[in-house]
Amino acid sequence: MKLLTQYLWLCWFINNPADLVPSKSFMWKTVVFYLISGCIVEGLIADPADGSLEVFLRTIMAFSSIAVLLLIVKKWQYFNQLFTAIFVCENFIMTLAIAAEALDFVMVMNREEYREEISISLAVLLVGWYLAIVGYILRQFFSYKTGVSVILAFSYFVLTYGIPMLVMDI
Known part of the structure; x- marks a missing residue:
């Protein structure tokens, strides 16, 4: 519970995600929650089968995007920490989306x-x-300037949400 709280503080721009080291169990629970909450939201918006497929594609794109970024900057060792930080915060936002x-x-x-x-x-x-x-x-992870970080965040959003949405529309 303490680790979850530390990760959730990232949603309020507190803590450094590079300082948080998730256990394997915590990482898997984060991914499972990501899949379940994504399926709930997509099921409320669209056909549950199509929504579930879109969430699966989104998960693949998220892992791929994070992996490519880390390979480019040669910091592969941060993969577990980075995907966990992003997924926990995304799970929080997704929970708020369910409430919305x-x-x-x-x-x-x-x-x-x-x-x-x-x-x-x-x-x-x-x-x-x-x-x-x-x-x-x-x-926090890469000491990028704010503008670069926002551009990368927007690119990540387009890759993880936009591409699966386009694929589903075809």
Whole structure:
């Protein structure tokens, strides 16, 4: 529980992910939660079978993107720490996305007049926060300047969400 708390502090831009060393058990639990929460969110948005496939593709892209980055900068030894840091924070954001989907459902049932504006605002907030977190993690790991970290975070987002979404649309 202490390790989870230390990783969750990354979501508030506290702690250095390079200082956190996850156990194998913690890493696998993080991946399993990533898959389950992703399937829940995608199942609420689209067809559960298509959503599950998209989450699987997203997971492959996430691991591949992290691996390529670490191979390029010749810091492969940080793979477990980096993917765990990103996945724990992404799991946190995904949990908030599930709550946002539930709120959207309640607003639909209550015929809330500004439901779309509220839902879109929450989605933009969560994506922005996600990009900031990934940028922070990359900046902490590699001592990149903020601009470079944000560009890498955006690239990671496009690779892990955009490409699987495009593949599913084909």
